[in-house]
Amino acid sequence: SQQGEEDPQALSIQEGENATMNCSYKTSINNLQWYRQNSGRGLVHLILIRSNEREKHSGRLRVTLDTSKKSSSLLITASRAADTASYFCATDDNSGNTGKLIFGQGTTLQVKP
């Protein structure tokens, strides 16, 4: 299975509610990144958290990283219909200086107005 695996696969919430997505990975990492993809578009970088950081905020986004559990979570607070998208975590594999980022399968978020 892939290094980064998101959970849940799909999430449906009402506007104004919070959305939490989780990502698990297998090997040690230098950093973990979250990306968003709107339907039919390329991915957009949201936030990067390094292995020595535990929590990071960016606007309505809060990311946590637990390297002991090899997991991360992305919290979107006060969700909006415009947050409807797929969200992916991505990790490097810390096995050398390669260009490889390992993306998970993604969580599809639907925010109902």
Added chain:
Amino acid sequence: DAGITQSPRHKVTETGTPVTLRCHQTENHRYMYWYRQDPGHGLRLIHYSYGVKDTDKGEVSDGYSVSRSKTEDFLLTLESATSSQTSVYFCAISVVLREKLFFGSGTQLSVL
């Protein structure tokens, strides 16, 4: 999309024909990548580049070649297209290797 243009946006081709996809950036970023996105597999790295004439293989490089003769252009060539190469192809760029990638809008390729 952060100064990245992919062309063509859509292409339909026949098995056995060569296909070239182009990625053009105006950001002068050092690193460029080609990914493919498939249901059930997510995004997988095909090839990437450190700079002009400096490229390396990703995890699914068989059947693909790349060239980077100028900083701004990264070409992906399918030597002899197969149906298994039907996919959405994304180009990405970054300032730092593997960090904060900016993606293009993608090329939908269908090999019949």
